[in-house]
Amino acid sequence: MNVANRLVCVAVAVLLPSVASAQSVNFWLAAVPGNIQGCIAADPQFTREHTFTLKDGQAEITSPGGINTKLKMEKPNIYETDYQLGRLHLHVVADLSVTPRTLNVSEKNLGCKWTAKKE
Numbered sequence: 001m002n003v004a005n006r007l008v009c010v011a012v013a014v015l016l017p018s019v020a021s022a023q024s025v026n027f028w029l030a031a032v033p034g035n036i037q038g039c040i041a042a043d044p045q046f047t048r049e050h051t052f053t054l055k056d057g058q059a060e061i062t063s064p065g066g067i068n069t070k071l072k073m074e075k076p077n078i079y080e081t082d083y084q085l086g087r088l089h090l091h092v093v094a095d096l097s098v099t100p101r102t103l104n105v106s107e108k109n110l111g112c113k114w115t116a117k118k119e
Contacts (some may be wrong), residue, residue, distance in 0.1 A: 023054040027095070027103040028117035039112030042088060046114040050103060052079075052094045061092060061103075089110075 021093065031039065033041075045065035053060050059079040060070040069092070071079035077097035083090045089108040101118040107117045 001023050017051070022056075025052045025094075025101055026050070027052065027118055028103075029103065029105060029114040029116045032113040032115055035112050036110060038110050039107065042107075042112065043114075045085065050116070052103065054079075054096075054098075059094065061094065067105075082092060082108075 013059070017101050020068050027050045031047060032105045037115055043064075045067070048063060048065050050061055050063040050065075050067060053062070057073075059073065060069065061071060062068045063083075066085055067083065067090075069082040069083045071083050071092065071094060075097070077095070079094045079096070082090055088110075091106050091108060093102075093104045095104075103116045103118075105114045106112065
């Protein structure tokens with residue numbers, strides 16, 4: 001085996017774990033029935049697609065509504081963060097340990113909640 005072939009083999013061996021470790025899950029959040037008027041006003045930021053990405057042990061949520069934040073693993077396959085979006089103080093939980101996978105967003109002061117299940 002020549003040097004070029006060995007370098008290709010090493011490069012593939014190094015890249016495969018990082019490619020294999022990337023995981024992406026899309027969720028569509030919906031307001032929980034009974035949210036107060038202040039919560040309903042925030043619906044346009046939440047009732048859209050949110051993408052949970054896990055790559056190389058780093059988790060994040062991104063969305064066109066403005067939630068773009070990193071999450072910490074709290075338990076195996078359960079990721080959480082606290083995030084401020086304007087006046088909203090949000091707690092975000094992505095639970096990949098259950099079937100179907102879930103994403104929950106709750107507002108700490110008003111009690112607003114949005115939830116999604118990945119079917």
